Amino acid sequence: MTQFVVDLRSPGITIRPINLLSGEHHFNEVIIDNVEISDDCLHREVGGGWTQVTSELAYERSGPERFLSTFPALVALLRKLGEDADRGQKVVIGRMAAQLRALRGMSVSVASALDRGDAPNVEAALVKDLGTRFEGDMVEQIRLLVETQPEYGADDELNRLLAESFLHMPGFTLRGGTNEILRGVVARGLGLR
Incomplete structure (x- = not known):
């Protein structure tokens, strides 16, 4: 597994808040759909994600x-x-x-x-x-x-x-x-x- 750092404003990323009973939100549903990334988005090394x-x-x-x-x-x-x-x-x-x-x-x-x-x-x-x-x-x-x-x-x-x-x-x-x-x-x- 490899980790990447991705700009959440990238096309294909949708963020939906998950509201608590109080109406506040601390969690989000993040949908990543066909987001393109470059090699410079690699976080640390290939295979070091886990x-x-x-x-x-x-x-x-x-x-x-x-x-x-x-x-x-x-x-x-x-x-x-x-x-x-x-x-x-x-x-x-x-x-x-x-x-x-x-x-x-x-x-x-x-x-x-x-x-x-x-x-x-x-x-x-x-x-x-x-x-x-x-x-x-x-x-x-x-x-x-x-x-x-x-x-x-x-x-x-x-x-x-x-x-x-x-x-x-x-x-x-x-x-x-x-x-x-x-x-x-x-x-x-x-x-x-």
Whole structure:
């Protein structure tokens, strides 16, 4: 496989936004139909595309955005509870903080491996899989911790952020590969496939 860099304004390329439930769009459908390219569009070397793609996916899968996209809701929760958090709320918040710290450590480890020129595909897949689950679980835990009615566009910061998070949750498992695909990457890396 070989990668090419193509001008998206080229004739034959059609880009269609895929809207989220919130009306925003972060994904696109890109259709490439009989697009002509020259040799100077070659990215790196002929046949080196798969190595490049797996490296790009490792970066995409293991970055902090995999587990920090719902972090503002946690900050809003802490602001709302302040010193009035009860013991049960503190335990749940402590667990979320510990998970967040572990994910950050894993993400930094993958970044270091990539910087050394390693190919931490399995590790990156694990960060993405665990990070995706953490994002969804965190939103649900916050909702259960406080009596709130998530409302898109609400003045109350926590209500607004929770509503936005609920609308974005389906996309958490899509970006960087679905969790099922990632588990296949891990299984192959462990020699189970």
